[in-house]
Amino acid sequence: MKLYNITEPSKAIPAIGIDLGTTNSLIAVKKEKAWVIADEHEDKILPSVVLYKDNSVIVGKGAVGLESSISSVKRLVGKGVEDIKTKDIVTKIHYNSDRNNILLDINGKPVSVVEVSAEILKALKQRAEKVLHQAVTKVVITVPAYFDDASRNATRAAAQLAELEVLRLINEPTAAALAYGLDKKCHGIFLVYDLGGGTFDISIVTKKEGVMQVIATAGDVSLGGDDFDLILFKLIKEKYQLTDQLNHQILIEIKAIRENLTVQPAWNGLFLKQHIHITRKEFEQAIDPLLRKTVKLMQRALKDAELRQEEIADIVLVGGATRTPAVKKIIKDFFNKEPLDEINPDEIVALGAAEHAHSLLNGNEDDSLLLDVTPLTLSIELMGEVVERIIPRNTPIPISITKTFTNYSAEQTGMKLNILQGEGETVASCRSLGTLELKGIPKIPAGEARIEITFIIDANGVLTVIACEKTQNIHQEITLNPTYGLSEETVLKLLKLSS
Structure with a gap:
């Protein structure tokens, strides 16, 4: 049985790759080379934050920090009510259930997670069309390697709602390997360590005889920089006996403190009307259990692939949370070598997706065959x-x-x-x-x-x-199109209403 057939459409179709992230999203295109598309303010990153206000939708920076905005919605994609923990989404918006779907209560109106994700995709699409001066209709979208079937189908439904045809869903670590040009190397075994805002993925990739193949994956769809922020807030709260509860504005301040600690040994400043002193060492000790968890997942992936640590040629870092010095140190200690970090870890996944979109649209015979794996039995x-x-x-x-x-x-x-x-x-x-x-x-x-x-x-x-x-x-x-999201009929109905 022939499972897929890549045809060669018009060369005029832009090769678009989208990194639909928990914290931030990006859109990239490849012509002569791949590049991330910026907005009119030269910002390449679109915060994955959505605000419904006065019959309009605001996506990105304009929605950040507002109490009724929705952030980290990717943590809810493809999940049913029983899957959700309160830490999965930092918002005062309550959700209710309808046939096990997560529905966000937006000003008394139920809105699905798929619809929120679609708004982020629409914003990225509009940005690209404005810069490229042509329609964007076909895309490669990246997903965490450990996204299950329900989450993948929900992502496709969101793309359909944004009037985008998905050429391929590829795993985020696989896209990173493509961006680094590992597919162009003669041979080797590589490990991709992807620590984003809300998810963690490990992929082991081999290149041999023209075929780049993912041979093992491991991960956790509820482990990422968001968790580092929650731990840092708890650390400061306990150290200074604060009584404030986490909200959007506090979360923005916490993220800024964490980012400062990636480049400075300590942070001093005013937080919640109190002078705070927190050291990088204190923070790294607090997140150490999560970092140890990533090591266990690396060990699991190596075991599944029947490999030893010394057989890994290179380690690729993906995701903004990998800027944390403790992350790089724990990887260096585990493999006894420095990881690759030449490409901006925020951009690498989108760039790889654009590379793959270019291959699919142009049918390049010289490009390596890319084989992915199913993450769950x-x-x-x-x-x-x-x-x-x-x-x-x-x-x-x-x-x-x-x-x-x-x-x-x-x-x-x-x-x-x-x-x-x-x-x-x-x-x-x-x-x-x-x-x-x-x-x-x-x-x-x-x-x-x-x-x-x-x-x-x-x-x-x-x-x-x-x-x-x-x-x-x-x-x-x-x-299989699991019911965690929108049905095909609902998507078509919403498309009709939007037009």
């Missing part, structure tokens, strides 16, 4: 809530795997498949992506029916499941 539920693994994590994609099952009794005329994602051994410890029901199984003795279950993942990481009863040639299939 895909399974089905068997009798007794047992999990049967179909596609293990870190399997290269695109991929198609078929397994054969049978009937448990002569009276069985149907089969309902619960499709799961996760590393747990039981159904309760995995996430259900959806169900597929196969009807019309013939009444034949137990064990004689042949039911083939096929899992197909395309190059974008989108999963299709096909069930087929071979004796009667009955089949059903489903492309």
Whole structure:
């Protein structure tokens, strides 16, 4: 089965890459070379902050620091109500549930996480169109390597709502490897350490015989610079016995203090009407448990790839939080070598996405084949809530795997498949992506029916499941679009309203 086919569209279409980040977002284009597109004030970074006010939407700096603005929405993308912790979003806006969706209460009107993400994409699109003087319609968007199927589908829905066609969703660490030109090297094994505002990803990438392949990933979708900020606030609050609660304005001040501590050994100044003295050493001791967690995830990725530390040729740093000196030190101590940091860690992912968009749009034969992996195991539920693994994590994609099952009794005329994602051994410890029901199984003795279950993942990481009863040639299939976000019908309705 041919899983994907890259065709060569018009050369006039700009090669656009988007880094849709937790804290900041960027848009880049590649012509002769890749570059990040700035706004009229020469700002390349768009804060991922959205404010709904007076029937209008403000995205970016104009929304920063206001009490009713929405920040770090990426932490909610693709999540259901039961997945959310209060620390996942710093805002006074309350959310409620509708079929397990997160809905933000904006002035009494429910707004989905997908719609908020779409506003950020629209702002980036408008910026690019203004600078390039042409329509932007096709893009490569980056996502955390550990984004599950629900989060990836929600990202695609947001792009559709912003009237953008997604050429490919690629993992953020993979994009970073492309930006560094690791795909142009003859061979080697590289590790990408991606510590952003809200997520942490590790990817191990190999280059051999013209193929650049991600062979292992690990990560945490709730670990990043935002957590450093919360820890710093707690540290200062306890040290000076403050009673203030975290809000948007305090968060801005905390971020400024943290950024200062990346270049200065201590910070002295006025914070919440009190003179504060905090040292880099105090801060680094406070965040050390999180840094140790990143080391454990690196060890896990190395174990999955069956590699030793000394086999890694280079370490690439991605994300603004990697500017923290303690981050660089813990990586240097672990690998006994300095990481690569020549490219701005805020821009590297967007640049890599633009590089990949250029390859897809132009069908460059000289470009290396890029193979990504599925970050989490895909399974089905068997009798007794047992999990049967179909596609293990870190399997290269695109991929198609078929397994054969049978009937448990002569009276069985149907089969309902619960499709799961996760590393747990039981159904309760995995996430259900959806169900597929196969009807019309013939009444034949137990064990004689042949039911083939096929899992197909395309190059974008989108999963299709096909069930087929071979004796009667009955089949059903489903492309998974989990309900954490907006349905296709809702997206189309919103597009119609906006036009």
